Amino acid sequence: MIRKSPIFLQILDKVISEGAPRESISIQEFPPKKRLLEQDRNTRNVFVIRSGIGKCFIAEENGKEYILEFLGEGEILGEIEAIRRTAGMAMVESLTSLCVFKIEKTYFLQLLKTDAAFNQAVLELMATRLANTAMRASRQQLYTLSYNLSQLLKILQQEKIVFTKKDLSGYLGISIRSLNRLLAAAGGV
Amino acid sequence: MIRKSPIFLQILDKVISEGAPRESISIQEFPPKKRLLEQDRNTRNVFVIRSGIGKCFIAEENGKEYILEFLGEGEILGEIEAIRRTAGMAMVESLTSLCVFKIEKTYFLQLLKTDAAFNQAVLELMATRLANTAMRASRQQLYTLSYNLSQLLKILQQEKIVFTKKDLSGYLGISIRSLNRLLAAAGGV
DNA sequence: GAAAATTTGGGACATTTGTCCCGTATCTGC
DNA sequence: GCAGATACGGGACAAATGTCCCAAATTTTC
Numbered sequence A, B: 001m002i003r004k005s006p007i008f009l010q011i012l013d014k015v016i017s018e019g020a021p022r023e024s025i026s027i028q029e030f031p032p033k034k035r036l037l038e039q040d041r042n043t044r045n046v047f048v049i050r051s052g053i054g055k056c057f058i059a060e061e062n063g064k065e066y067i068l069e070f071l072g073e074g075e076i077l078g079e080i081e082a083i084r085r086t087a088g089m090a091m092v093e094s095l096t097s098l099c100v101f102k103i104e105k106t107y108f109l110q111l112l113k114t115d116a117a118f119n120q121a122v123l124e125l126m127a128t129r130l131a132n133t134a135m136r137a138s139r140q141q142l143y144t145l146s147y148n149l150s151q152l153l154k155i156l157q158q159e160k161i162v163f164t165k166k167d168l169s170g171y172l173g174i175s176i177r178s179l180n181r182l183l184a185a186a187g188g189v
Numbered sequence C: 001g002a003a004a005a006t007t008t009g010g011g012a013c014a015t016t017t018g019t020c021c022c023g024t025a026t027c028t029g030c
Numbered sequence D: 001g002c003a004g005a006t007a008c009g010g011g012a013c014a015a016a017t018g019t020c021c022c023a024a025a026t027t028t029t030c
Helices: A007-017 A079-084 A105-114 A116-142 A145-158 A165-172 A176-188 B007-017 B079-084 B105-114 B116-142 B145-158 B165-172 B176-188
Strands: A025-030 A035-037 A045-051 A054-059 A065-071 A091-094 A098-104 B025-030 B035-037 B045-051 B054-059 B065-071 B091-094 B098-104
Touching (some): A007 A045, A045 A105, A054 B116, A065 B116, A079 A105, A079 A116, A098 A105, A116 B054, A116 B065, A116 B079, A145 A176, A165 A176, B045 B105, B079 B105, B079 B116, B098 B105, B105 B116, B145 B176, B165 B176
Antiparallel strands (some): A035 A091, B035 B091, B045 B098
16 A cells, blocks of 8 residues: 555665765655655656655546555655656655655666666566556456455555545545445445 | 567677577567466566567456556566566466567576666666556546547557457456447447 | 635436347357 | 357446535635
């Protein structure tokens, strides 16, 4: 549900202790509901979450939103854009208040080339995201909503997270009205 | 629609001409409808398509299939499993007859570490796939099927590809019955 | 603390989609 | 050529979903 990849925190701590330039990696804080990355806009930085939770979503032209993932400790933001040298493909905003490493895009690319552990960790992170994204797309299409919702609620309960209905429906890709109906039906059972 | 990444063919040609061991990289042919990778099964190899088209899909436990992508020239198969060291997350089978490079998993991982151009190309390929997969999931959830279908048909026409209805419906994540209805409606317009 | 904005909940209706089912056409292997 | 598998097409019904709407509760902002 909320992705984590704490290995990046270890790697970055090491990179910093070994004397990475201050201009290239700095620490930054965001209050809730602030945009860290914007869709269709060029990015200057890659972020790594130290603490807090971020929400990565796509805003479609018809005004709807699809939540790709919730990002926790150690997750990277903006790496796709940096690697492909393209404009932002998604929005990222803080759900809770957020403490992040802010890394210059050029420095990120340099780290990728020069730091084998960092490179390996990015490869693994992207492979994992790809697998998760693909499996989620498949489940979302191929199973009933009530099944997907019940799975989601279980996880939320386990992780003791509370989401707004809007985020819930955005994650499931349905309207709030449908979500309410499903919840009413599930509650009755 | 059909992904391509011809740079891998150049890189592999170079790797081979510089004397890669025969056991590690070989060329193999498949007739249509043969499985190259199986879900939940451990993989021994990574493949790169030299020519032909492959179909990558997830088979869910309820018997349905979701087509992730169609893979053409230069596309890699099995890299996620190799990088994560996990069992297959999807099936891949040949749609047309297929000519591929078969690469030992360990050799693939070694190339990733030692060949900077190869590493960079894999990073870009995964970033692109991630972006595509995410955007497709979003569109699939947030737009009407008739819109998604019309977009898909345009592309198929442009690329002059003919799919079976089953593949079309598998790609859209809907039943064949729904597809037929949509096609009938679209034809009437 | 009051006004504004957001979140929540749900009724009513039309539309979309899946499921089940049956029949025909087409391809494939022997 | 023929049997069996696979692809294709669509009727009928039930279930799921979106859209539009209104109203209460809650949060945010000044």
